[in-house]
Amino acid sequence: MQIRVFCDAFLMDKNKTLFAFLSNWLLVAALLFASIAAYSHDNVVVIPILADEVQNFRQTGRVAKADTTREDYVPFGTQSVDKTTGLSWQPKDDNLEYTWLQAWAYCDRLEFGNRIDWRLPSVTELQSIVDYGRSSVPVIDFIAFPTTKSSRYWSATNGATKSTYAWYVSFSDGTVRTTDKNEKNFVRCVRDGRGFLLPFDFLN
Amino acid sequence: MRLQYQIILLMTVLLFSENISAASDVLLDNQDGSVTDITTGLMWQRESDNAARTYNDAKSYCNNLSLASHLNWRLPSIKELTSIVDYRSDSPAIGNVFAQSNSSTYWSNTQRADMQAESRVVFFSTGRVNSSFKTNLALVRCVRYIK
Numbered sequence: 001m002q003i004r005v006f007c008d009a010f011l012m013d014k015n016k017t018l019f020a021f022l023s024n025w026l027l028v029a030a031l032l033f034a035s036i037a038a039y040s041h042d043n044v045v046v047i048p049i050l051a052d053e054v055q056n057f058r059q060t061g062r063v064a065k066a067d068t069t070r071e072d073y074v075p076f077g078t079q080s081v082d083k084t085t086g087l088s089w090q091p092k093d094d095n096l097e098y099t100w101l102q103a104w105a106y107c108d109r110l111e112f113g114n115r116i117d118w119r120l121p122s123v124t125e126l127q128s129i130v131d132y133g134r135s136s137v138p139v140i141d142f143i144a145f146p147t148t149k150s151s152r153y154w155s156a157t158n159g160a161t162k163s164t165y166a167w168y169v170s171f172s173d174g175t176v177r178t179t180d181k182n183e184k185n186f187v188r189c190v191r192d193g194r195g196f197l198l199p200f201d202f203l204n
Numbered sequence: 205m206r207l208q209y210q211i212i213l214l215m216t217v218l219l220f221s222e223n224i225s226a227a228s229d230v231l232l233d234n235q236d237g238s239v240t241d242i243t244t245g246l247m248w249q250r251e252s253d254n255a256a257r258t259y260n261d262a263k264s265y266c267n268n269l270s271l272a273s274h275l276n277w278r279l280p281s282i283k284e285l286t287s288i289v290d291y292r293s294d295s296p297a298i299g300n301v302f303a304q305s306n307s308s309t310y311w312s313n314t315q316r317a318d319m320q321a322e323s324r325v326v327f328f329s330t331g332r333v334n335s336s337f338k339t340n341l342a343l344v345r346c347v348r349y350i351k
Contacts (some may be wrong), residue, residue, distance in 0.1 A: 123291055127333070132282055132324065135317035160294035160330065167291065167331075173316075174324070176286070176333035 012056045046176035079113045079191075080144045085128050090189045092120065100166045100181035102149040107189035120190035123155035123167035123176060125190055130174045138171040145188075152185040224322040231288075231301045238272040239301050240350060244287050249277065254306055259323050259338035262311040266346035277346040282324040282333065283315035284347055289331040297331040302345075309342040 073080045079088040090112060098106055103120055110118040112143040129141050137150040150172035159165030168185055179185075232240045239248045249271060259263060262279055269277040290299050296307040307329040314324040322335040325342055336342060 123331075124286060124289070127286060128283065130283075132314045133317055139317075156290045160292055161296065173318075173335075174282075174333065175335075176331070178332075179332070 052160055072158050073141060079115075082129065085125070086192070087121075087125060087128070088113075088115075088128065088191045089145070091145055093149075093153075093186050093188050095147065095149075096183035096186075098154070098187055099184055100154055103185070103187040104156065106187050110189050112189075115191055119191065120154060120156035120187065121190040123157040123169065126153060126155045126169045126188070127174075127176055130169060130171065132174050137173070139174045140171050148188075152179070153188055154185045207348070211270070234272060234303050236272040238274075241288065245350050246284060246287070246351075247272070247274070247348050247350055248288060248302070250253050250301070252306060252310070252343050253346050254343060256308075256341035257311070257344055258341060259311055262342070262344040263313065265344055269346050271346070274348055275291055276308055276322040277348050279311060279344070280328070280347040284314040285310060285312045285324075285326045285345070286331070286333060289326065294330055296328045298328055306343055309336065310345055311336075311342045 073082055073089075080091045081088050090110070094106075105121045107118045110116075112118060129140060129145065131141055134140070138148045140148050142148065148171055149158040152170045154174075155167045155169060157167040159167065159178045162178070164181055166181050167176060167178050169176050221309045230242050232242065233250065234240055234247075237250050239246065239250045240246075249269070266279045269275075271277060288299070288302070290295050291297060293299075296302075296305045298305045305328060307324045307327075309327050312324045313324065316324065316335050317320040319335070321337055323338055324333060325336045326333055
């Protein structure tokens with residue numbers, strides 16, 4: 001078991017008394033939660049809070065969602081936790097293509113990371129992990145999500161007018177479109193668990 | 205002190221609920237031509253002026269926009285723009301709070317990393333995301349951070 005907590009951002013604010021007081025308090029709370037997490041999962045817990053993100057938070061009241069970078073994902077056990085959305089993602093798909101109904105069933109039955117509450121992501125959730133700043137394919141953080149194909153991935157969202165169609169996200173170029181539910185596409189499941197993050201993540 | 209109480213409250217919430225679901229579409233009409241999305245912290249231009257512009261014109265239109273006594277409007281990123289898509293509805297795939305919204309193509313400021321001549325667009329007929337040449341024409345809906 002190993003616990004690592006990166007809180008270098010707090011050290012920048014020694015001159016602000018209230019913040020320094022709170023940050024100590026937060027650090028203790030973070031360590032407490034990290035140890036609970038480590039005990040329950042027996043895995044490495046990494047909680048990075050980067051200085052520029054805290055700065056961004058103070059200026060805008062929110063953590064930027066626009067461009068995902070590698071630091072946006074916290075490895076939590078075997079899952080990838082997105083700090084901004086709080087969603088836990090299956091880091092690797094199983095390299096198989098499914099019809100839309102099979103994709104639902106696959107996520108529904110998935111047991112992974114000691115969790116059974118996996119589901120097919122909504123189209124907005126799935127699009128949230130597209131990295132539009134990437135000029136090479138697939139357009140996704142390839143370290144958090146290795147083995148991602150430059151291909152289409154199913155979302156759970158139905159077409160609004162055609163019930164035989166559902167939305168997909170293409171990780172070859174980041175487009176979001178509908179297609180027939182009988183077509184076979186790749187699947188990446190998601191769950192709602194936040195993992196253990198610092199309270200900063202709940203303020204936005 | 206208020207911040208302190210806020211954090212204590214949030215820690216309590218954190219203790220008792222692991223699953224904090226992303227709140228659904230909470231869009232507030234500010235009655236001054238703007239709409240606030242409290243889940244993303246973004247303020248949107250309520251009505252597009254329905255004028256089709258090139259990418260560069262769209263960008264300068266937002267930068268020069270003065271609306272709801274704010275001047276810091278900008279073109280949204282593609283993820284910001286899709287955050288107001290309502291995938292349950294069609295033509296337009298957007299909530300009623302955005303009055304008389306045109307089911308057309310809207311610009312985002314996210315350029316294609318592999319093709320600099322193109323920028324991302326959202327078709328608000330369905331919510332489809334694609335890219336378009338910057339010289340093409342599309343509508344604009346500007347955005348700003350609440351703070």
